[in-house]
Amino acid sequence: MKQFEIYQHADGRLEAVKQGWNWPAFFFGALWALCCRLWKIAVLTLVAVFVVSMAGAFDDSGMIDVMANIACLGLYTAFGLNGNQWKRRHLLANGAQLMNTVEARGVKQAIAMHRERQQLQGSETASHNFQA
Numbered sequence: 001m002k003q004f005e006i007y008q009h010a011d012g013r014l015e016a017v018k019q020g021w022n023w024p025a026f027f028f029g030a031l032w033a034l035c036c037r038l039w040k041i042a043v044l045t046l047v048a049v050f051v052v053s054m055a056g057a058f059d060d061s062g063m064i065d066v067m068a069n070i071a072c073l074g075l076y077t078a079f080g081l082n083g084n085q086w087k088r089r090h091l092l093a094n095g096a097q098l099m100n101t102v103e104a105r106g107v108k109q110a111i112a113m114h115r116e117r118q119q120l121q122g123s124e125t126a127s128h129n130f131q132a
Contacts, residue, residue, distance in 0.1 A: 006100040
């Protein structure tokens, strides 16, 4: 089971963000950032990869290619380590609110568990309304 934080947008949409390592961010980097609407991170990554690739094209010794590969591995490791945190910051900056933390196997299950908890809390509140 994994820990997920549930965020609610102003329009009521729910989004779950896993705590810890982010495999999609590690493997897909800038494409993952584009899908998550992390525009600045995506653009900076694409520019950095382009610049490093162009530098490697003008080097005949191959050393820049080796260094570029090491730098890209470091970059994508940073994506894996920080991807979920970047997504959390983006959600909070755009008005989403942290609603709950749940343990689940995946995003869909985490959101379903959050909805179940909300329904249970709503029914408990309704049954405890006393009139004097």
